[in-house]
Amino acid sequence: MSTLDDLERRFTLLTAVARYDALRTRDALAAPLDEDDAATASPDPAEVPLRRSEALEMLALGEVIARKAAYGRQLSVRSARQAGASWSQIGAALGTSKQAAWEAHNRWIDEQAQQQENPGHWGWDEEDVTAARILAGDPKEEERA
Secondary structure, eight states: OOOHHHHHHHOOHHHHHHHHHHHHHHHHHOOOOOGGGGGGOOSOGGGSOOOHHHHHHHHHHHHHHHHHHHHTHHHHHHHHHHTTOOHHHHHHHHTSOHHHHHHHHHHHHHHHHHHTTSTTOOOOOHHHHHHHHHHHOOHHHHHHO
């Protein structure tokens, strides 16, 4: 069985979604087999229930998809801000409050700045951090505008 980390390295977001979708569709279409059904089971591979390894792979792929989607979330938030979105709009798109969205984005900015301190990692310098904080703004200021 592949581990979550193996699958995360092996699949892109697109290929993970495609494989997950194929397994999930097969799982949804397959009739559960009991001992009496084994002899009359359909030869159609699309109707065969998932093996244990495939069911576990499907579970792990769900987590891979969630992780990979989350990796780009703050870049998408930054793009939304650059396009003029308010923190209220961003919060609504994320299913959270504007304050929570803003705080998560500022934590991400802090993480980018800290990467500069780790050898072998690319991180933001002071100029990058300052530009990101200016773009992020303050959600309280938006209320007054």
